[in-house]
Amino acid sequence: MQDEKGVAPSRFPASRNRRCPPVVEPRASDVALARALALVRDLRARCPWDGAQTRATLRPYLVEEVLELEAALNDGDPLELRDELGDLLLHLAFQLVIGEERKEFDAEAVTRTLEEKMWRRHPHLFANAERPDHETWERTKRRERGVGSGTLRGLPSTMPPLLKAYRLQERAAGVGFDWPDAKGPMLKVKEEIGELERETGNEKREAIEDEVGDLLFAVVNLARKLGIEPNRALERANDKFTRRFEAMERLAERRGVEIGRASVEELDRLWEEVKALGFAHGQSL
Structure with a gap:
């Protein structure tokens, strides 16, 4: 009504x-x-x-x-x-x-x-x-979603996957389905890496994709338990990689090295040199 x-x-x-x-x-x-x-x-x-x-x-x-x-x-x-x-x-x-x-x-x-x-x-x-408390907050939101609405229902289908993983885990934690500390998620990440390594040997693309997804989901959960917002952490990693790569390109140009034709070993040496110089926080080369 x-x-x-x-x-x-x-x-x-x-x-x-x-x-x-x-x-x-x-x-x-x-x-x-x-x-x-x-x-x-x-x-x-x-x-x-x-x-x-x-x-x-x-x-x-x-x-x-x-x-x-x-x-x-x-x-x-x-x-x-x-x-x-x-x-x-x-x-x-x-x-x-x-x-x-x-x-x-x-x-x-x-x-x-x-x-x-x-x-x-x-x-x-x-x-x-x-x-x-957090559990009471989640119960209130479940009541707002309606009688019979599941804990995980109501998230937008268009929500970015990384954020959706975080919200799903957050909601599950709101009803008590959670690790007591970050040790559990840390072990889970290691477990998922092992499973991914085994699947890559089988070369079954769908199985590998599933394991990559499980690994990403586990990493998001670890970030949550550490109090880290995963999207923000990934943005910072993207920015850091961009700054370092651009610094590597400038260094290569000064050395007369053509990025597209350089060997992996040459690029790796340049990359490590850039890292050693600390090009991760907006410095200029």
């Missing part, structure tokens, strides 16, 4: 939703977010291209903007971050306005849904309850 704005009524009475008033109230400057909605309504009314956009046509651009925002977050440039947040806000406003046009929901309904979700997940702030 939904109200006229397309939102299911709260499963809690209003008096239980907010026994404790919020400490932070909206600011006068928050009206700026409303201007973004007004801008998109105007664009869709007067610009043929904007008016013709649908959720399907906007989806690729939305994904692109999220990736550009992620890059800005990694770079740490506040001006770049401001611009990318603005681009993402534009797409969020588009999706909200399309929801209005289709009479599915509006900004009030979306915000109300967000508020109620956060009230349920923070009972220690809004309901005079104890601060929830």
Whole structure:
């Protein structure tokens, strides 16, 4: 059952939703977010291209903007971050306005849904309850997903595999299916390497692919138990490799070595020289 704005009524009475008033109230400057909605309504009314956009046509651009925002977050440039947040806000406003046009929901309904979700997940702030631990948090999210919904259900099919592995393991840990410490995952990684070595001798591609997947899954789990976000760790490794490889190319050029024609031994010597010089943190050669 939904109200006229397309939102299911709260499963809690209003008096239980907010026994404790919020400490932070909206600011006068928050009206700026409303201007973004007004801008998109105007664009869709007067610009043929904007008016013709649908959720399907906007989806690729939305994904692109999220990736550009992620890059800005990694770079740490506040001006770049401001611009990318603005681009993402534009797409969020588009999706909200399309929801209005289709009479599915509006900004009030979306915000109300967000508020109620956060009230349920923070009972220690809004309901005079104890601060929830991780398992309680996961139980709350399972209730929100619906009766009969499995622990691992609800993750987007389009979620990047590395992140999905992390979230699957996180959810399983939320119901107690977890190693007590990092020693178990460490041994599991070694076990998976051994299994991969055995399969590579058989030259069965599908079996090798399965073992590579198992190894990656185990490494993600090890990272989780060590408190490391695997995607961030891999990004840093990518950046380090890029800096070292580019430094190796510059060193090879100075030595008169053509990368594409050099032997593996020559390249390995250059690589080790670059590593010894410490070209991993943005130094220039």
